[in-house]
Amino acid sequence: MSELAHLGPVELFTPRFDESLAFFVDILGMDIEAQDGPSTYLRGWGDYQRWSVKLTASDTSGMGILGLRAWSPQALERRVAGVEATGLGVGWTEGDLGRGPSYRFRDPDGHVFELYYECERYLAPEHRAPAHKNVPGRYTGRGCAIKRLDHINLLASDVRANREFCVDTLDYRLYERIELDDGSEAGAWMSATIAAHELIYTRDAHRAHGRLHHVALWVDTREECMRAADIWVDAGIPIEAAPSKHAIAQGFFLYGIEPGGNRIEVTTGGRFVYAPDEPAVVWTERERAKGQAWGVKTVESFHTYGTPPVDA
């Protein structure tokens, strides 16, 4: 019962715009909803808003603005007041395409967020209208056929500080975290709903600021995750981690790097947290060394790589 409804949309920067766009449209199977200057707005067939990913041509990679939808106008007001009190607020903006007034702020690590409530629902044009009216759009049947934006993993120099800000000020619920032997926090998995994770922070190995670990896009079945891997292999998309199951959150994953350099996950599954008083699971360094759910060891780059890249 968070005051947040959900995370997104998200803006991604890419220094190789044309190739990134081709990846999102042809390989991931997302649809173009609108274009505006250096940006293209994309949607999965199951996103209820008009768009969930905004791809923006830039001189580097990484995340632009991350939207957070409040549960109600009143919840928005309360959360903005809370953020302002922390001194991290930036101020109100006009929002973005199909979105009402938005309050911009930075998390302690420097990532830019916008809190909003008002937004437009996607209204499918006739040729994209789905057979069932409880589904926003027609299944594209193209490439990975991404359904919707699912979650975001940010990097932070100080995971604990950001996690506490998210829980205390934004009203996120903490479901799982990693505490190293030295007492520091290496990762925190948070959610506004029963879904196992929506916003994740993991430690930035380079102690840089404002960087992105990955954007996760949803498909409904593990078979579709594995099908995505087949598509990526044939298309020459570098797979960083082949389909398998996470120990944390129990989600199924496929990780790779889009042409612009950003890490993309195709994901499904994950546990549901129905208990309102669910204690946060704390993983130790030793437990994490066991790897993923079926013993797959995490590749080193997963612990070090983020966008924008850090100069050597």
Place this chain on the structure above:
Amino acid sequence: MSELAHLGPVELFTPRFDESLAFFVDILGMDIEAQDGPSTYLRGWGDYQRWSVKLTASDTSGMGILGLRAWSPQALERRVAGVEATGLGVGWTEGDLGRGPSYRFRDPDGHVFELYYECERYLAPEHRAPAHKNVPGRYTGRGCAIKRLDHINLLASDVRANREFCVDTLDYRLYERIELDDGSEAGAWMSATIAAHELIYTRDAHRAHGRLHHVALWVDTREECMRAADIWVDAGIPIEAAPSKHAIAQGFFLYGIEPGGNRIEVTTGGRFVYAPDEPAVVWTERERAKGQAWGVKTVESFHTYGTPPVDA
């Protein structure tokens, strides 16, 4: 952002206790957590509470008490006050196994509910301890290997009255409903979370009261639903509706009748409702005539049969 956390546990009556118990344990793969007089408490490997289904020997079938967990002690207090104001309250009870003080009441149709907040979490004994500590219990790998209780479908003579009570007084969110050409309401799908449904009312064709349509138990994949069908066929469990996808809520189903007569669904999938202002989908009589998502026509018994059975 409902004041309810989730639905359950649920009590089921059966006139053929031994056979029903064998079905739940051997065929569905649930575990026995406790026994008390005429009742046996059962759990799926993924239920976070000690039990989710209480099987009670009786002279007939149907539902006993349906638990509803409030989000917090304060939410419990507020909901109880609301129920009391409607005159449908019965009063406080000691709860049931592993559950604190519970407030008993009846919905307008006469089904018995208990609202509670306090409950015990399941603590797996060593031989049932799972490999991953963010999972309540070890995957049983027996029969259908049910994970947890998912949702309940009740029958009501007046669907609209019960739906309004659930939304207005219990704080359920309405996601979908059927409105017939005569303006009457034939079904309502409600939830306290982003899951597409937790509590459903459909019209009782016999205009009886307090009856059950079905109890739905969760597995994580459609393959497990189809595997359950294989197991049921071999075991001689009558399948009422073979695995397919619902149009409403988009869930995947398998329906059959347990030895005691109650309809059981093995389910997975279903859409997530992230929008806080999601408009309720209203299905017309004509739209419903198209059948399920892939055109499967609903069998007649699905519209008429419930438990306890109605005298001819």
Place this chain on the structure above:
Amino acid sequence: MSELAHLGPVELFTPRFDESLAFFVDILGMDIEAQDGPSTYLRGWGDYQRWSVKLTASDTSGMGILGLRAWSPQALERRVAGVEATGLGVGWTEGDLGRGPSYRFRDPDGHVFELYYECERYLAPEHRAPAHKNVPGRYTGRGCAIKRLDHINLLASDVRANREFCVDTLDYRLYERIELDDGSEAGAWMSATIAAHELIYTRDAHRAHGRLHHVALWVDTREECMRAADIWVDAGIPIEAAPSKHAIAQGFFLYGIEPGGNRIEVTTGGRFVYAPDEPAVVWTERERAKGQAWGVKTVESFHTYGTPPVDA
């Protein structure tokens, strides 16, 4: 250890060529390999030959020529000699695109076949080259993403006569058949390999000749069959039988009608027959009345409709 290697390619007639072609390419996700006059040659990404389905504009629907590849040049010679001896032979042809000398004949019901041995393997152009060299082509990731032609079901006035011809003269193996209470044969499932069926005959309810029941196209998983159903529903393709499991052969199915009127199945699964002395399973009328594997009743049109349609 049949003298036949496998069935196919197959030619399909359609009175609505453009719409049929759009169905095969956009909805089924097959690729165009070549075009010649009124015909377009199509392939699934996993077909090892250049094409498996030839779509030919015609004034009606139904099957044109059905290819059968012999195991070796010697096996071809022996089978041709056998066919000639039955008086059903037509004579040698130049074959078709990418295929060597072919011997044309008719089965007792009048369907046209061509036996051949020589044929060209598909050589993927660079932009269609798969990542793994043991796969013929790149996974298309478009629509149903059909992998290859799987099996064909013909209609026949006299199933037994055609079955006996196929077993005795063509060297097919008989795996399953239906024998009605009056001793007549209602269906026969035959194969040249361990796959549960490649060539099927079922009774033509109209006692017509040379008609087609359906062409079955393969995908690797049941999830892809269900995904195909989603795509068909959105695209307005009439689904005759929603995804479920056959009792006979144990294959998973989705049936619908392509714009030209021919029945198309998207299929996967099915049992393997490793025993060289596997006794043919004989199903009785009563057993068939139980419906498909999970109890789904077969729709009436499945027993009566075929192509070309029969005048009333």
Place this chain on the structure above:
Amino acid sequence: MSELAHLGPVELFTPRFDESLAFFVDILGMDIEAQDGPSTYLRGWGDYQRWSVKLTASDTSGMGILGLRAWSPQALERRVAGVEATGLGVGWTEGDLGRGPSYRFRDPDGHVFELYYECERYLAPEHRAPAHKNVPGRYTGRGCAIKRLDHINLLASDVRANREFCVDTLDYRLYERIELDDGSEAGAWMSATIAAHELIYTRDAHRAHGRLHHVALWVDTREECMRAADIWVDAGIPIEAAPSKHAIAQGFFLYGIEPGGNRIEVTTGGRFVYAPDEPAVVWTERERAKGQAWGVKTVESFHTYGTPPVDA
């Protein structure tokens, strides 16, 4: 069109019989068909013969006798004559449980085989009788619910010599092989059917003789492979390679070590080879260095470990 029908049954030695048996019955979900002295005969629910795996208490691990069923009595005679001519024959035995006269021989590396034709079909007792009569036994729904024996991977000091013996003398078809830069052969994948592999030889890193790499057991879906991994993790079975897809043969795998030390694979999928003139795919050292189908690197133990273990 091999003269062989299929591979199996297989005998496995184990120095920890009770634990191995518990693994095969409780974890893998195979059924006990018979017991005889130090041996227990096991079957999957889909094995058409009475048993497919014979577990024998021994002082070490590894493979005992590997059965090969000939396609016909005549094929058996011809193959035996061929083996005798190579000087690798041992002589006729009475066969084993439910099996007729068998001809014992050794492959060039020293593994013991028995060629046979006659064998008993499994006849399910009433309580194990399946609902559909084209299936040998009832789906167990216990543990990994193994369906049947699928394939065997042997280790050999000289892969090429053994591969040539299998192709030339036993009539196996060669589908894929690995040829290292020095011209030596590191692996060979052979089959008697359209299934991608039944008998595999890979190089014994210790230049020992007669050793086993792994026994592969079949389930029908990738979901069941992943489910098996969940069961193994909870049961403490060491997973050597988590579920993923092979590049060679395109099969889906899960590898682990049973309590007696033998490597077991739970497998499904794999390509079908319908072309009678399919050229054998030859993989280079560089191509193999890319890892499995989705890029998973093969763990070192997979290249070195076999049973019985080799003294240091």
